[in-house]
Amino acid sequence: MYPQVEPYAQGMLDVGDGQLIHWEASGNPDGKPACIFHGGPGSGFKPHWRDNYDPAHWNLVMWDQRGCGKSTPPASDPATGMEHNTTQHLIDDAEKLRAHLGIEKWLLEGGSWGSTLVLAYAIQHPDRVSEIIIPAVTTGRPDELAWITRGLALFFPDHFDAFRDGVPEEDRDGNLALAYNRLLNSPDPAVREKAAWDWNKWDLATITGGDNDFAGTRYEDPVMRYQMARVVTHYWGNDCFLEPDHIFGNLDRLKGIPGVLIHGRNDFGGPLHTAWEIAKRWPDAELVILNDAGHTASDGNSMGKAIAAAIEKFR
Numbered sequence: 614m615y616p617q618v619e620p621y622a623q624g625m626l627d628v629g630d631g632q633l634i635h636w637e638a639s640g641n642p643d644g645k646p647a648c649i650f651h652g653g654p655g656s657g658f659k660p661h662w663r664d665n666y667d668p669a670h671w672n673l674v675m676w677d678q679r680g681c682g683k684s685t686p687p688a689s690d691p692a693t694g695m696e697h698n699t700t701q702h703l704i705d706d707a708e709k710l711r712a713h714l715g716i717e718k719w720l721l722e723g724g725s726w727g728s729t730l731v732l733a734y735a736i737q738h739p740d741r742v743s744e745i746i747i748p749a750v751t752t753g754r755p756d757e758l759a760w761i762t763r764g765l766a767l768f769f770p771d772h773f774d775a776f777r778d779g780v781p782e783e784d785r786d787g788n789l790a791l792a793y794n795r796l797l798n799s800p801d802p803a804v805r806e807k808a809a810w811d812w813n814k815w816d817l818a819t820i821t822g823g824d825n826d827f828a829g830t831r832y833e834d835p836v837m838r839y840q841m842a843r844v845v846t847h848y849w850g851n852d853c854f855l856e857p858d859h860i861f862g863n864l865d866r867l868k869g870i871p872g873v874l875i876h877g878r879n880d881f882g883g884p885l886h887t888a889w890e891i892a893k894r895w896p897d898a899e900l901v902i903l904n905d906a907g908h909t910a911s912d913g914n915s916m917g918k919a920i921a922a923a924i925e926k927f928r
Contacts, residue, residue, distance in 0.1 A: 614921050617660065618668045625685070626713055628706045630697035635683035636676040636710055640668040645743075645928065646716045648674040650707070650723035650730045652749075655844025656831070657682025665921045670928055674719070676710055678703050678730075680844055689840035691798065691805060695847050699854040700753075704734045711741060720927055722920070724748040725883065725908065726845075729853060729860070735870065736863045744927045745872040745898070748920050749880060749908050750888035752860040753853030761882050762789045762849065765819050768881060772818040772825065779811030791850035797843045805839060812842040819882045820908050864894045872898035873923035877906030877916060 623637035640663075647666060651658045658675040666673045679698045680688030687693060707730075711719065720743050723731035728747040735742045751757055766773035777785050784792035796808035813832045818825035827833045832841070848854065856862075872895060876888040885902065892900035901923075906916045 614665055615663070615667050617663050625683075626706075626710055628679075628702075628709050630702070631686065632679050632697060632702075632706075633685045634676055634679065634706050634710065635685075636674060636714075638672060638674050638714065639663055640666060640671045640673045642672055644670050644672040646672045646674065646714075646719035647924075648676070648707070648711075648719045648721055650721065650727040650734070651675075651678065651681070652723070652725035652727040653681065653841060653845060654678065654726045654730075654848045655681055655688060655841040657684075665917075665924050667928065672716075674710070674714065674716070676707070679706065681840070687840065688844050689836050691843075695843075698844070698847065699851075700730065700733055700848075701854065703730055704737055707734050708738055708741070717741075718743040720744045720746070722746040722924070725751055726753075726848070729753040729855075732860045732867075733855065736860065736866045739866050739870060742870050745867075745870060746875070746920065746923045746927070747872065747888075748875040748916055749883055750874050750876050750891060751883045752887060752891070753848075753855050754861070754887075755852050755857050757883070757887060758790065758849050758852065760884065761819065765881060769815075769818055769823060772815055772823070776811060776815035779808065788850055790846045793842065794846035794850045797839070797846060806835065809835070809839040809842040812846065813838050816841075816845070822879070822881060822907060861890070861894065864891065867895050868897065870897055871927070873926065874898050874900045875903065875916065875919045875923065876900070877903045877908060879904075879906060880908045882908050 618639050620637035620639040625633040628634050657677045677684040721731045729751050780792040793808055793812050797805055799805050814825045831837050874888045876885050901919050903915045
């Protein structure tokens with residue numbers, strides 16, 4: 614909707630544990646603060662997300678979560694430990710960034726994994742959140758993760774067989790994310806590379822509705838492919854480092870915070886029932902159901918338009 618502007622400030626914030634978080638701020642330094650929590654986990658933010666925010670009105674902050682984007686050390690390096698990369702670490706990082714930038718309250722936007730992180734942050738720091746926008750709603754519950762790694766075999770049996778067969782036979786009936794994470798941390802580069810390929814073939818198929826051709830996508834880059842697979846399996850294999858009902862059991866803490874939940878009816882990876890149940894328990898949130906949308910937004914599609922409309926609603 615709006616022309617992209619270059620950030621007026623950016624930096625690397627030392628958040629402890631040897632971690633430096635990359636951030637940037639764009640738009641109006643005196644404008645209404647907003648912050649985007651990227652998905653993945655493991656992807657990093659995308660500069661074109663600025664397009665939906667009027668640079669004359671918003672003070673927009675974006676940041677790369679631990680190990681992602683320009684944050685260091687990179688998860689794409691097998692030597693980088695992951696023991697200091699959990700949901701609580703990321704919540705604390707976001708809060709340190711808010712304090713560092715001198716922001717009292719900010720609007721939060723986050724889709725897919727970003728929605729889980731936004732909700733977890735808002736539950737812990739409700740006094741720091743003005744509004745919430747969530748496309749592609751997820752909460753990291755074990756049943757949601759089981760659906761992504763096993764339940765979707767109902768729709769993608771061909772892709773699932775290849776995905777399941779990518780791990781050792783003794784692991785095929787267990788936690789597939791954890792099994793892949795072990796392969797991705799193998800000392801053998803060939804094992805790591807194959808595991809990243811197999812994992813992302815499944816991931817892309819479930820996002821697109823069956824098309825898992827890497828050409829022209831971020832999965833084409835082997836470094837990004839490994840980073841994405843390593844971080845997401847670390848989180849999914851450990852139930853997103855959340856208690857099973859953490860988000861659903863604490864939605865009352867969001868009372869008084871206006872929100873917009875945006876969900877595609879054709880979202881294979883994140884079925885609509887999660888957004889539906891959250892909307893019933895969070896009276897201040899509006900649920901927008903898109904009959905023609907899946908999991909992701911792109912220029913001109915209904916998901917992208919709904920996100921832009923929600924941002925305008927809260928300006």
